[in-house]
Amino acid sequence: MDMFVIGGGKPLRGRVHVSGAKNAALPIMAAALASDGVSVIHDVPKLVDVTTLLDLLKTLGVRSEWRADGALVLEVVDETRCVAEYELVRRMRAGFCVLGPMLARRGKACVSLPGGCNIGDRPVDLHSKGLRALGADVRVERGYVIAEVDQLRGGSIYLGGPFGSTVTGTCNVMMAATLAEGITTIEAAACEPEVVDLGRFLNRMGARISGLGTPFLRIEGVDRLQGAEHTVIPDRIEAATLMIAAAATGGEVELENVRVDHMTAVIEKLREIGVVIECATNRSAASLPAATTVRVTAPNRLRASDCIALPYPGVPTDVQAQMMALLSLAEGISVVTDKVFPDRFLHAPELVRLGSRIRREGPSAIISGVTQLSGASVMASDLRASAALVIAALSAEGESVVRRIYHLDRGYERLEDKLTSLGADVRRVVDEPANMPATLSVAMTAEPPTSTASVPRPKWLDRPQSVTPGERPA
Ligand code: EPU
Secondary structure (H helix, E strand, O other), X not given: OEEEXXXXXXXXXXXXXXXXXXXXXXXXXXXXXXXEOEXXXXXXXXXXXXXXXXXHHHHOOEEEEEOOOOOEEEEXXXXXXXXXXXXXXXXXXXXXXHHHHHHHHHOEEEEEOOXXXXXOOOOOHHHHHHHHHOOOEEEXXXXXXXXXXXXXXXXXXXXXXXXXXXXXXXXXXXXHHHOOEOEEEEEOOOOOHHHHHHHHHHHHOOOEEEOOOOOOEEEEOOOOOEOOEEEOOEOHHHHHHHHHHHHHOOOEEEEEEEOXXXXXXXXXXXXXXXXXXXXXOOOOOOOOOOOEEEEEEOOOOEEOOOEEEOOOOOXXXXXXXXXXXXXXXXXXXXXXXXXXXXXXOOHHXXXXXXXOEEEEEOOEEEEEOOXXXXXXXXXXXXXXXXXXXXXXXXXXXXXXXXXXXXXXXXXXXXXXXXXXXXXXXXXXXXXXXHHOOHHHOOOOOXXXXXXXXXXXXXXXXHOOOOOOOOOOOO
């Protein structure tokens, strides 16, 4: 297992490229299961979740190849298999996205339940509800969701849940509905840009989906989908992570390949905190906004701000942990609330180890800003928590160690290389005692007291005993 050793206190400076969005690329790759022919997908980030999904797709009869120009080529070569094994799905929730396209195309899908997760409850009831509304028989047996149907039929589906809509649930139902007979309407569909990107890819393959980016989707079923070429949108979560890292270290960073129209809430929030964000205005003449370059600078002292993670277009829950790292350094008291995953706060105690002052109150964390964090050894609990700990360690005084960074590798493409290119001191080493920086061991400056003689007597013990029983000494 690897860990990062981070020498903190170096402002990030320079220019860096934002990769394609993990959470768009994964369902887009799964959609290949529903099509004939070859799909060519550009800007798929090379990270562990993508490799895991490619392994899963291989077991389901999909051939894949990385072209020399970096594009990912996918083609279904065997449609006889329909079991997505626990061993692969448990490693990455997005593996559950094979359910909808496999059911639609093969008439049967048997997909392992993804299992527990460190960011809170992650049920799949809405996925099943949506597929049932399309006529599928869906049941759970021995830890697997088994869905079967002769022919999916269009239906009306409401996908709202207690915490808003569901991102991968919308993806699954939308993919299945493209091959259903007749018209499907989805209400309370997720509006995240990653869902829109999947919808655009499906439309390129021949699907007829309208209403993308709104909570109301209309899908006219077609007989077949044909492989297509597509470029994945830039990763708004990676962009936000790098913006926050630049701000937390008091740096000056230019980010290339940013869709600022996908990041309005994050940019507004960062500006409220005092971060300066300048966007080059290179909207193309075409109607779709283009990716642009963004410059991020930060003043010496940031301002506290309350932050609520919400479904899109709100501040994403996937940026909540990183925001907490930044607000740890802001002057005043901030309240951070997560309305999507109310228990997603495992990073809080680790940030406290780095010197943050955080108190948890139900679905919120109350942060009293400090002027400086100090290096420590901390443990990552999930993907975005890892990013928050890396940000805090980059800004802290002295050396830190971030352990269990396999979480980080799941969702960021070469993050340490990108940070190093910006001047950060981040080293990946094997997690073993020999690699622990000596600066992290606490030196005992004095022997602990051995007798009560060395413990000073409280002053009140030496006062005249005039205190009546029950009365507290002053
Ligand atoms: N929910 C239900 N029932 C369901 C599905 C979800 O009640 O059937 C609840 C969840 O418990 C949660 C809320 O609805 O409280 C939202 O969950 P959602 O289904 O939208 O999450 P997801 O699709 O499993 C995706 C991203 C997550 C991101 C969330 C929220 C992918 C592969 N994953 O997960 O990304 O946090 O949407 O935006 O797209 C990450 O990248 O680090 C990550 C966790």
